[in-house]
Amino acid sequence: MISRRLLHIKTVPKLYATNIDSLNFSQSKSSPSVIPTIPTHELLTKLNLISHPHSGLINWLPIGLTIINKINAIIRSRMNEVNFEELQLSLLSHKSLWEQTNRLNNNQEIFQLKDEPFLLSPTAEEEITNYVKQNIKSYKNLPILYYQINNKYRNEKRPRSGLLRTKEFLMKDGYSFDINEKEAMNTYQNVFGAYINIFNDLKLPYVKAEADSGDIGGSLSHEWHYLHQSGEDLLFECDHCHSISNIEKTLSFPNEEKDVKDVSVRYFITKDGSTLVCAYYPSDRVLQPNFIKVEIDDIDVSSKLTQKEILSQFETNEQNEDSLMNKKIIRIMDSRLTSRSNFPDFPLSFINRSAITTFTDIPIVEAQADEICGKCEEGKLSSSKAIEIGHTFYLGDKYSKSLDCTIETPDLPDRQNLIMGCYGIGISRIVASIAEINRDSNGLIWPAIIAPWNVTIISVNGSTDPYNGLFEKLNDENVDYKVDNRAKIGLGKKINQSNLLGIPLIIILGKNYPIVEIEIRGKRYDPDGELAWKKLYESHKDEYQWKVEYDEGQNDVKHYVHKDGIISVINALLKDM
Amino acid sequence: MISRRLLHIKTVPKLYATNIDSLNFSQSKSSPSVIPTIPTHELLTKLNLISHPHSGLINWLPIGLTIINKINAIIRSRMNEVNFEELQLSLLSHKSLWEQTNRLNNNQEIFQLKDEPFLLSPTAEEEITNYVKQNIKSYKNLPILYYQINNKYRNEKRPRSGLLRTKEFLMKDGYSFDINEKEAMNTYQNVFGAYINIFNDLKLPYVKAEADSGDIGGSLSHEWHYLHQSGEDLLFECDHCHSISNIEKTLSFPNEEKDVKDVSVRYFITKDGSTLVCAYYPSDRVLQPNFIKVEIDDIDVSSKLTQKEILSQFETNEQNEDSLMNKKIIRIMDSRLTSRSNFPDFPLSFINRSAITTFTDIPIVEAQADEICGKCEEGKLSSSKAIEIGHTFYLGDKYSKSLDCTIETPDLPDRQNLIMGCYGIGISRIVASIAEINRDSNGLIWPAIIAPWNVTIISVNGSTDPYNGLFEKLNDENVDYKVDNRAKIGLGKKINQSNLLGIPLIIILGKNYPIVEIEIRGKRYDPDGELAWKKLYESHKDEYQWKVEYDEGQNDVKHYVHKDGIISVINALLKDM
Structure with a gap:
C-alpha cells in the first residue's frame, strides 16, 4: 500500500478544490463579513462540514466526517481503556422487544417501518440485553461491557436546523452487565473516569451534573454538559458544596423571606389510591412534581386523571362514606410559602380531619438563581444554560428484569437479574457545541485533537518544491498538515479560509526560508497557567532563531522559527490548543 | 492518551474472556469435531463474529467488527489514492427523489417508513446527485469524487442466514461526476485500478467479469467476483480470448451441430408497437431476452403484455386490416437450431408475407460450458459459480438527467448533464466469502491484512512476565498480536481456538526461550512462486538459530527462532498470508 506520507501531499490539492473552492463565500458576491452574523449551523453548512438533505437529517461531508472520526478515536481509546469492547448492532430493532419493555406504547418519537415489524433504534437497551441474554454462558464472563458508535433515530417533530435536535444523530452508546450492584457501581465508576478523560481530551471546560436515579436511589446518574447560553438545559451550581444539577433535579430554598402572595395548588393521588396530596406553591413559580416524590415516594406523577377526577375520589358522598375512612390527605407546602400567603380554599368537605x-x-x-442550595442548605445557587453532551446512568435491573436476562450464580439459589448501566455520548452534539462555543468573528476554532487537520501550509510563490526537506521532516514526525497549493488564490484568502475552518496553525513558506512563519488560530487551553511553547522558548529561543509577534492583548499571534526547530515548536504550540 | 502498546497487553485477557470463553464449543458438551460439518454462517455465529438478532439483520460483534474495520481501511486507502473523498450520507432518503428517478415504483425491496416520506437507502445515487446539484458552483470543481461506507437496506424477502443475502448490509458506494464522457472514462479507469489494488490487498484470487453497459455502449461495466461453488452467480470464461462474463451477458455458439429437436417460441413486441419478434430457441435451454436486444434494440423485454395480447395486435381482423400494413414480423432463430428442428406452427394468418x-x-x-465464446468465436467456454463482491458502473447521465444535475461549461451553449459513475463493494459479502472460501476442518483462515489480529501469543506456564523484553520489541514494531493468558485453559485448547478463529500465527513461549516456537495457520499466497520467509531463511538461518518443521506435504508448519530474529521472521511469514 502507498505510504501515508505520500498521500499527504498528493491528495491535498484535490481536497481543497472540492471543499474550499465551492464555498458560497469564496465567491466574490458574498464576503467573509457575513460570518459573524450567521447562525453556527449555517456556518457549518456554508463551510461544507455538513449538509441537510431534509430538515432533521444530516450528510457528513468530508471535513465534518474527519472531525467525527477524530472524536470517535478519542472515545474508542478511552472506552477500550476501561475494558469496553466495540460492536455494531443492527440499526433495525424488532418491535416485540420494545413491547416487552413497554417503551413502544404511543411513543411518537420512534420511527417505525411501513408494513414491517421493525423500528429504527433510538437506543439499544432492548437489543443488547436480548443479545446478552441469548449468549451469556456463565457468571464468570461478567462484567460484559459493550459500546457502539452509530446513527440513532428519533422522530423529532421540531427538528432545529443544525445538529442539536435532529431525526438522525450520531451517538456512542455503551452498556454494562454486572453480577450485582456492587460490581455495577464499580463499572459505573470506571466509565465515569473514562468520561472525564474523554472530555479532558476535548479540552473545552465541561460540567458533570448530578441527577437522581429515581427508583434506584443513590446519586449514580450524571449528565455531562458544556455550559453555553445557546443550550436548552438549565443547570444550577452551589457556591458552597459546588454540586451541579439540572433544573429538573435542583432542590432549593428561598434565600430570604419574601411575601409570597398568590398560592396555587395541584392535586396528586398515590399509586395505591389511598392518599390525596395537595401541593401548594407560589403561583409565579413552576411546580416540579418529582420533588414531591422525595417526600412521598408513592405519588403518581404521571397519572392521567384530571384534577376533578382526583378530588372526586376523596369527596364525601353516600357511596364512599365507609371507604373514605381509610383515606388520608397530605398537604405539602413549598418552602417559599408563609402564613401570610393567600391559600386557596380547601375544596373538600372531608370528615376525618385527623x-x-x-x-x-x-x-x-x-429553583431560581440566588436561592439556597437544597443539598447543603448553605450555599447560593447560580444558574447557567448548558448543552447536554453525554449521560451516564445506572439502570439496575430495569431491562434485564423485563427481558429476563438472568444468570445462575454459585452463591444464590435463584437466577439473578443482571445489573446494568448505560452510557451515552452525543457525538454530533459535540461537534455542534464546540462549533458554537468556540466560534469568533473569523469563523470556527477546533481543539487541535479534533481539528480537520492541524496545520495549513501555504507557499507564498505557490510551489512546494523548494521545501521538500521540510515536508520530509513533517511526514516523518506525522504532523497532521495539508498544503493549500491552489492556483490563482491569493495568500490572504488562503489564510482567511484556513482560519474560517478553524485550523489551529498556518505555516507560511516564503522568501525568508529557512525561517518559517507560523500564524496562530487555535484557542489556548492552559489549565496550569503556563503555555508549553513559552517553556520551550526559554530554552531554545536562540537555537531556533525564534521570534514572536504579539497583539495588543499580549497574545502571541505569529512565530518565526528556523525550519530545524519547526517540529518542536509546532508540537509545543498544539499542546495547549 | 494511553499508548497503544499498553493497550495491547492490558485489554487482551478481557477480550478473550468474553469472546472465546463464551463460545458454544468451548463448553465440554460440544466438541470442535462439529466444525467441519456446520455451514459457514453458523460458524461465524458460533465464533461470535456476528449474530443475527432477526432473520436478515446483523450485529457485528467485536471480532467481526475488527475484520470489517481492516477491510474498510484498505478500501479507504485505495479510494483516497484515486482522489475520492469519504463522506457519510444520511441513511434516510426522501421519497420524492426516488419518484423523480422512477426507482420507487412498486419496488417491494425498498424499506419505507411508516407515516413518513422517507425510505432506508439501498444505494445513494439519488441523494448524492441531489447534493452535487445543489452545491456545485463551477465546472472547475469537477471531477467530484465521493464514497461512503455504511449500512444499506433492502427488504430481502428470502434472507439467507449469513451475510450474502440480508436486509441490512455494509457497503462501500462511490459516485463520480465528470464534465464529459472522456473524463468520466478516465475516472472509471482510475477506480478500476483502485479495485484491482483493493482485491490484490485482500490476497484471494478474484475475477473481473465484463458486462454490457446497456444503453450506454462500450464495455464500461464490470462485476468483481470470487469464484466459489457456494456462489449464486454463474460466470463463463473463454479459453481463447480470456474474457469473463456473467451468464446474463455471455453470448455463446454451439460447439458442434447437435440435433435440437423441440423448439420453443416466445413473442416480443417493439416499444413502438410496429414489430412482432418471434424468438425460437431449444426447448431445453433458457431464453435470455437481453441477447435479442443486441440485434433488435427497440424490443420491449419488460412488457407486461401476455403472449396472447402481443399476438392479438398482429392478428388480421376487420378493424386492423389497414394498420397491419405498416407492421412487421421478425423471426429470430437461436444458433443451436437447424432445419431439422421441430418448429412450432406460426400462429398468425398474417397477409403481408413480405x-x-x-x-x-x-x-x-x-450459455453452457463447452460452447463456443460469442465474443471471439474461437475459444471454448468454461463455467464457474461465483460470489459478486463489487461492481463498477459507468452511469452516463441517467441520474443527472432525471434530477437535473447540470453545469455551465465555457465551450457549450447549454448546461450539460454531469456524467456519472457508481462503484460498489459489498463489505459484509467479502467477510462471508473469505470465510467460506478459506475455511478448513480446523475453522476459519483470514488473510493477515484483515485477520482479527495477526499473532496469538501463548505462554506455556501462563505468565508473560519472563518475556517482557520480547513484548517490548513486538510493541515497538507494531506487531498486531494478542496474548491468550486465560487461566485454567490448556495450551492445546488455546491453540485450537486461535486456529478456529483463523489467526495466521501462534507464538508459543516455553522452556526453550529465547528460542520461540511459531505455529503456522495462515494460508499461503505466493503469486511469484517464492515465499518471503524462504529467502530470509537462506540468509539468516544460523543467525536466528532458525529451524523449520514440515508436514508430509513439505509445507512448513512450525518455525523455531531465536527471539532476536522474531520480528523479521514474523514479518516474512505474514508477507505471503
Whole structure:
C-alpha cells in the first residue's frame, strides 16, 4: 500500500478544490463579513462540514466526517481503556422487544417501518440485553461491557436546523452487565473516569451534573454538559458544596423571606389510591412534581386523571362514606410559602380531619438563581444554560428484569437479574457545541485533537518544491498538515479560509526560508497557567532563531522559527490548543 | 492518551474472556469435531463474529467488527489514492427523489417508513446527485469524487442466514461526476485500478467479469467476483480470448451441430408497437431476452403484455386490416437450431408475407460450458459459480438527467448533464466469502491484512512476565498480536481456538526461550512462486538459530527462532498470508 506520507501531499490539492473552492463565500458576491452574523449551523453548512438533505437529517461531508472520526478515536481509546469492547448492532430493532419493555406504547418519537415489524433504534437497551441474554454462558464472563458508535433515530417533530435536535444523530452508546450492584457501581465508576478523560481530551471546560436515579436511589446518574447560553438545559451550581444539577433535579430554598402572595395548588393521588396530596406553591413559580416524590415516594406523577377526577375520589358522598375512612390527605407546602400567603380554599368537605397531615418548608418548585442550595442548605445557587453532551446512568435491573436476562450464580439459589448501566455520548452534539462555543468573528476554532487537520501550509510563490526537506521532516514526525497549493488564490484568502475552518496553525513558506512563519488560530487551553511553547522558548529561543509577534492583548499571534526547530515548536504550540 | 502498546497487553485477557470463553464449543458438551460439518454462517455465529438478532439483520460483534474495520481501511486507502473523498450520507432518503428517478415504483425491496416520506437507502445515487446539484458552483470543481461506507437496506424477502443475502448490509458506494464522457472514462479507469489494488490487498484470487453497459455502449461495466461453488452467480470464461462474463451477458455458439429437436417460441413486441419478434430457441435451454436486444434494440423485454395480447395486435381482423400494413414480423432463430428442428406452427394468418424477416444463427439462450465464446468465436467456454463482491458502473447521465444535475461549461451553449459513475463493494459479502472460501476442518483462515489480529501469543506456564523484553520489541514494531493468558485453559485448547478463529500465527513461549516456537495457520499466497520467509531463511538461518518443521506435504508448519530474529521472521511469514 502507498505510504501515508505520500498521500499527504498528493491528495491535498484535490481536497481543497472540492471543499474550499465551492464555498458560497469564496465567491466574490458574498464576503467573509457575513460570518459573524450567521447562525453556527449555517456556518457549518456554508463551510461544507455538513449538509441537510431534509430538515432533521444530516450528510457528513468530508471535513465534518474527519472531525467525527477524530472524536470517535478519542472515545474508542478511552472506552477500550476501561475494558469496553466495540460492536455494531443492527440499526433495525424488532418491535416485540420494545413491547416487552413497554417503551413502544404511543411513543411518537420512534420511527417505525411501513408494513414491517421493525423500528429504527433510538437506543439499544432492548437489543443488547436480548443479545446478552441469548449468549451469556456463565457468571464468570461478567462484567460484559459493550459500546457502539452509530446513527440513532428519533422522530423529532421540531427538528432545529443544525445538529442539536435532529431525526438522525450520531451517538456512542455503551452498556454494562454486572453480577450485582456492587460490581455495577464499580463499572459505573470506571466509565465515569473514562468520561472525564474523554472530555479532558476535548479540552473545552465541561460540567458533570448530578441527577437522581429515581427508583434506584443513590446519586449514580450524571449528565455531562458544556455550559453555553445557546443550550436548552438549565443547570444550577452551589457556591458552597459546588454540586451541579439540572433544573429538573435542583432542590432549593428561598434565600430570604419574601411575601409570597398568590398560592396555587395541584392535586396528586398515590399509586395505591389511598392518599390525596395537595401541593401548594407560589403561583409565579413552576411546580416540579418529582420533588414531591422525595417526600412521598408513592405519588403518581404521571397519572392521567384530571384534577376533578382526583378530588372526586376523596369527596364525601353516600357511596364512599365507609371507604373514605381509610383515606388520608397530605398537604405539602413549598418552602417559599408563609402564613401570610393567600391559600386557596380547601375544596373538600372531608370528615376525618385527623387524617390530614401537613408538611411545610418542602422545596417543590423549580429553583431560581440566588436561592439556597437544597443539598447543603448553605450555599447560593447560580444558574447557567448548558448543552447536554453525554449521560451516564445506572439502570439496575430495569431491562434485564423485563427481558429476563438472568444468570445462575454459585452463591444464590435463584437466577439473578443482571445489573446494568448505560452510557451515552452525543457525538454530533459535540461537534455542534464546540462549533458554537468556540466560534469568533473569523469563523470556527477546533481543539487541535479534533481539528480537520492541524496545520495549513501555504507557499507564498505557490510551489512546494523548494521545501521538500521540510515536508520530509513533517511526514516523518506525522504532523497532521495539508498544503493549500491552489492556483490563482491569493495568500490572504488562503489564510482567511484556513482560519474560517478553524485550523489551529498556518505555516507560511516564503522568501525568508529557512525561517518559517507560523500564524496562530487555535484557542489556548492552559489549565496550569503556563503555555508549553513559552517553556520551550526559554530554552531554545536562540537555537531556533525564534521570534514572536504579539497583539495588543499580549497574545502571541505569529512565530518565526528556523525550519530545524519547526517540529518542536509546532508540537509545543498544539499542546495547549 | 494511553499508548497503544499498553493497550495491547492490558485489554487482551478481557477480550478473550468474553469472546472465546463464551463460545458454544468451548463448553465440554460440544466438541470442535462439529466444525467441519456446520455451514459457514453458523460458524461465524458460533465464533461470535456476528449474530443475527432477526432473520436478515446483523450485529457485528467485536471480532467481526475488527475484520470489517481492516477491510474498510484498505478500501479507504485505495479510494483516497484515486482522489475520492469519504463522506457519510444520511441513511434516510426522501421519497420524492426516488419518484423523480422512477426507482420507487412498486419496488417491494425498498424499506419505507411508516407515516413518513422517507425510505432506508439501498444505494445513494439519488441523494448524492441531489447534493452535487445543489452545491456545485463551477465546472472547475469537477471531477467530484465521493464514497461512503455504511449500512444499506433492502427488504430481502428470502434472507439467507449469513451475510450474502440480508436486509441490512455494509457497503462501500462511490459516485463520480465528470464534465464529459472522456473524463468520466478516465475516472472509471482510475477506480478500476483502485479495485484491482483493493482485491490484490485482500490476497484471494478474484475475477473481473465484463458486462454490457446497456444503453450506454462500450464495455464500461464490470462485476468483481470470487469464484466459489457456494456462489449464486454463474460466470463463463473463454479459453481463447480470456474474457469473463456473467451468464446474463455471455453470448455463446454451439460447439458442434447437435440435433435440437423441440423448439420453443416466445413473442416480443417493439416499444413502438410496429414489430412482432418471434424468438425460437431449444426447448431445453433458457431464453435470455437481453441477447435479442443486441440485434433488435427497440424490443420491449419488460412488457407486461401476455403472449396472447402481443399476438392479438398482429392478428388480421376487420378493424386492423389497414394498420397491419405498416407492421412487421421478425423471426429470430437461436444458433443451436437447424432445419431439422421441430418448429412450432406460426400462429398468425398474417397477409403481408413480405413483411416477415428471418434472422438465423443468433445466440439468444444462456450459455453452457463447452460452447463456443460469442465474443471471439474461437475459444471454448468454461463455467464457474461465483460470489459478486463489487461492481463498477459507468452511469452516463441517467441520474443527472432525471434530477437535473447540470453545469455551465465555457465551450457549450447549454448546461450539460454531469456524467456519472457508481462503484460498489459489498463489505459484509467479502467477510462471508473469505470465510467460506478459506475455511478448513480446523475453522476459519483470514488473510493477515484483515485477520482479527495477526499473532496469538501463548505462554506455556501462563505468565508473560519472563518475556517482557520480547513484548517490548513486538510493541515497538507494531506487531498486531494478542496474548491468550486465560487461566485454567490448556495450551492445546488455546491453540485450537486461535486456529478456529483463523489467526495466521501462534507464538508459543516455553522452556526453550529465547528460542520461540511459531505455529503456522495462515494460508499461503505466493503469486511469484517464492515465499518471503524462504529467502530470509537462506540468509539468516544460523543467525536466528532458525529451524523449520514440515508436514508430509513439505509445507512448513512450525518455525523455531531465536527471539532476536522474531520480528523479521514474523514479518516474512505474514508477507505471503
